[in-house]
Amino acid sequence: MKRTFVFVLSLAQNHLIVSQLYQYHYVSEEKTWTEAQQYCSQKHTDLATVTNMKDMKRLISVSLGDIKEAWIGLYDQRNVNRAWCWSLPGVEFNKSETNWAADEPNNLGSEGPNCGIIWKNLSCNDRQYFLYRNSSKKYHLIQEKKTWTEAQSYCREKHTDLISGTKQLQDEEVKNETSSVGNNTYILIGLFREKWRWSDGSSFSFRNWTKGFDYQAEYKGQCATTVFGDGGRWKNENCNEKKPFICYDGEMF
Structure with a gap:
């Protein structure tokens, strides 16, 4: 209707x-x-x-x-543990679907690294490249370093959001888009941890x-x-x- x-x-x-x-x-x-x-x-x-x-x-x-x-x-x-979330609305974080690197996530104190790159955690204030998916479901790597919050704002203002969810991260196009910068380059994704x-x-x-x-x-x-x-x-x-x-x-x- x-x-x-x-x-x-x-x-x-x-x-x-x-x-x-x-x-x-x-x-x-x-x-x-x-x-x-x-x-x-x-x-x-x-x-x-x-x-x-x-x-x-x-x-x-x-x-x-x-x-x-x-x-x-x-x-x-207050007095609760921070929980991982995805930036894109409607995508729920499911612990069973994660693919964290060895010894990740680490240092999960109250002021520990609370944002994510591809299956590692790091400080939200670190400036890194970032990855988004647009409304046409195409993935794009932005090779301009921003903090996590700055990257999220950029993606929402110009496109859709930071890449979010295991399904998007497993897309073959993501591998192709990130291959040009090498495996050791940190790339922000829509993963964050808060209370x-x-x-x-x-x-x-x-x-x-x-x-x-x-x-x-x-x-x-x-x-x-x-x-x-x-x-x-x-x-x-x-x-x-x-x-x-x-x-x-x-x-x-």
Whole structure:
């Protein structure tokens, strides 16, 4: 059945946006992250969960000019182990499908190497070549060195995402694309390790951090905002600061 999605912008305190999956509500009243989460769970479903760039772009396209940033439902879950994730939305990390090199991944402390090259882990701040797959399902090696977050942003802005998932990595075209630089060249892939979780308990691994975000660090700011002046990218903030926020209602089918 064909579905039509309407974007509505009102002048009330709560501003409704309808996305393909969720109804998003901007609330201009400033609250701490915990207060905002309680408000959203009582009046809607929860603080906003964002599943992919399409969701993100919808929010940006109708954001109010007077709202610079707003809480979303992502928070840093302390006292748990970091978990490996794939950058591309919809691709789940499965430990049984990994093909780590000998003695990899290594040094898995809280500030250990938290990003991936082809089946090795390394610091997210190391600058390396990187590999992406475009919308035509063609793989391309970018021989320009960037940090992992910079590489992810580049791929999403110009193409699709960093190469993600065992199926993509096993593609014969990937071997052909990387053969020109030799086996000893480090190439970033869409693998990262972190502790951030969605307040509604969903397991979506989509992240849209600002380019300066450091996956290696243990941050004091444990809650995430979306910053409209930075293309909607996310920034970690002190959860006790008071800000506007975004709620969502259940799935739209």
